Amino acid sequence: MKRYEEVYKDIEKKILSGSFPAGSYLPSENELKEEFLVSRETIRKALNLLMNAGLIQKKQGKGSMVIERKLLNFPVSGLTSYKELQRQQGFTSKTKVVKLFKKKINALDAERTGFPLDSEVWYLLRERLIDGKSVVLDEDILLTSFIPNLTVEIAENSIYDYFENELGLEIAYAEKEITISSVNDEDKLYLALSTNDINVVSIKSRVYLSDSTLFQYTESRHRVDKFRFVDFARRNKI
Amino acid sequence: MKRYEEVYKDIEKKILSGSFPAGSYLPSENELKEEFLVSRETIRKALNLLMNAGLIQKKQGKGSMVIERKLLNFPVSGLTSYKELQRQQGFTSKTKVVKLFKKKINALDAERTGFPLDSEVWYLLRERLIDGKSVVLDEDILLTSFIPNLTVEIAENSIYDYFENELGLEIAYAEKEITISSVNDEDKLYLALSTNDINVVSIKSRVYLSDSTLFQYTESRHRVDKFRFVDFARRNKI
DNA sequence: CAGTGGTCTAGACCACCCG
DNA sequence: GGGTGGTCTAGACCACTGC
Known part of the structure; x- marks a missing residue:
């Protein structure tokens, strides 16, 4: 070290x-x-x-x-995987793989993900359950050229751990965007929503490796009542 | 330099x-x-x-x-004031001061702001208007011991500019929390909400000076359809 | 004034990448 | 092997703090 x-x-x-x-x-x-x-x-x-x-x-x-970190205790910002967060914060949850298959990027996907048309990718959809209720829906789109094999077992655990420690990929940075979005059919299907929920929180990210190649696009959809984002920010002088 | x-x-x-x-x-x-x-x-x-x-x-x-910054263009994260954002991003908006007065911190305020009971503070409430519509409601609570004078004119411009360049305060860091909150009476009164808006985005921050003293508590309430938070995050290796 | 962190230097050696 | 960035050093001087 x-x-x-x-x-x-x-x-x-x-x-x-x-x-x-x-x-x-x-x-x-x-x-x-x-x-x-x-x-x-x-x-x-x-x-x-x-x-x-x-x-x-x-x-x-x-x-x-x-520094005394008062009310706002645990940083949930940055580029940290769900499993890591869980470990840091001590809560336990279950991950359920809903979909996992290979596909080719179509025009619509190319637009939102940033991957070139016809790239071969993994499509992964996972539910995150707390107290048996599904509160987050995670959609991942990953280039198969970097990840030749992806199994349900890996996806139920930390895919980041697999990428970094098994495949030796160097995850470097991400662009993230948080917006509020209307509930769609998939949300209704998988998230444990109440009848008057009309919005979900959407977090879209593009994740890059240390050679600046885009390798993952991800969108997380959160139940609004379970969403909390905590950040520590320093004032830039320069 | x-x-x-x-x-x-x-x-x-x-x-x-x-x-x-x-x-x-x-x-x-x-x-x-x-x-x-x-x-x-x-x-x-x-x-x-x-x-x-x-x-x-x-x-x-x-x-x-x-690095090529693709879709997610403008960083809206970090510790940056509204006026600075506006200047960076080139959009124009108007700020309207709704309330500005001195008060003493009561028990309820002490809990949420982190200021000691009975501290004397400025209470400032501002609307941020885009295209004539109020889309953000900004509440600021500031220790008068650091800011002896605060006028409507200053509050309509950048209070940060005033604090840093006029008063010489060194703003160092902030803890921020983003959650989704139910619309309250004040939101209804000031924000240009549509009839089926039931949620707003709430961003609470505690801002500290370089000697680690808490000097500002702020809560921004955003119309959900106008809210967008963009972040650039690096993977921590350590 | 002495002690603190902030800036800057010149140089060394290492780890990585690629032809 | 030659070029790249990553780590580490010993030392200098400056700016700020508080007694």
């Missing part, structure tokens, strides 16, 4: 466990440099990552204060 | 103007180092900022490729 990762992990652990409580200051960069026996730049790299993660706030002349 | 800021701005300009088109590679770090007459670390700092901004994708052994 890289040195700055070790420093990051160590300090993160101490913050989360309460050894560095919210509102307190971390040791200075010079002290941390001595403690970890690395250069100051390495310490600074780790601290900047902690700052971006919303764990500390640095202030010139003062130090690095541990 | 700092050297890395100059490098960032220069490259950003060349990307946005098309001198570095999407899909092409930037000059290598060593070439940029020569061109700008700075050290490689300074170049790297600028490039990492461009990467976080979603403008380029770096790849070890290959280079820094300019």
Whole structure:
């Protein structure tokens, strides 16, 4: 593991466990440099990552204060898979694969997904159930050229884990869009909607690999009463 | 201006103007180092900022490729004020101040805002109008200890501009939460809702200064049909 | 004033990509 | 093997904070 990762992990652990409580200051960069026996730049790299993660706030002349995350506890933003979220947040849910087959991209799909016409893709539709009720409907469209095999078993677990750790794909970034959409037939069919639900929350994403190739399009449709998106944002100065 | 800021701005300009088109590679770090007459670390700092901004994708052994931002064009995430968004995205809208007065935080407000009981705050309610129709209702609660004066004129323009450039406040970060909420009486009164609108999108934020003090609580209520949230997210490896 | 973080440098070595 | 970006270092100077 890289040195700055070790420093990051160590300090993160101490913050989360309460050894560095919210509102307190971390040791200075010079002290941390001595403690970890690395250069100051390495310490600074780790601290900047902690700052971006919303764990500390640095202030010139003062130090690095541990941030208190109040009401809005768990970050649900970023590029994190459903399984990872579940693990982080400690809730348990079940994933049910509704559809899984190969197809070729038609004109309509090309438009919304960004994949070229006639590309061969996996089409995957999954329900996410909490307390036995289906609250999220996940549609995934994935290039078969990157994912030769995809089974129901993999799709019931984390497809990201499979892509990254089995196939060695480097998932780099995503463009996401959240809108409110009218309930459609598929929503009615699979989501446990109440009779007066007329809207669902739609999250569309295009996911890219580290060489900037598009490899996944995904749309999640959420019951409005179960939807919550939490974000930590820093002010851009530049 | 700092050297890395100059490098960032220069490259950003060349990307946005098309001198570095999407899909092409930037000059290598060593070439940029020569061109700008700075050290490689300074170049790297600028490039990492461009990467976080979603403008380029770096790849070890290959280079820094300019990212093509397809359908999902304009980032609406992060910590950016309404006026700034408007300017960036080129749409014009009008802001109408509905309420502006001082008050003391009661028990209910203390709970939702995070301000201590009995703190003196500004209470500000604004409509955002597009094409003459009110599509967003913005409620702001701000500590008077940081903002001694707040006028209708300031509130009709950018309060952030006033805070940062007039008062010298350093806005650092925010916790945000997006949920779907039922229409309430105030929504009915001010938003141009249609008769079958039963939901609005609620964005609650707590905004902190660089010394980690909470100074603003804000809730935006959006008409569901006018709501769109666009985000660029990077996969965390650490 | 001493201590803090912010910027910047010159140089080294490594991991990766590709011809 | 030569070029790319990734990590890490030791050191310098600056800007800000608080006593």
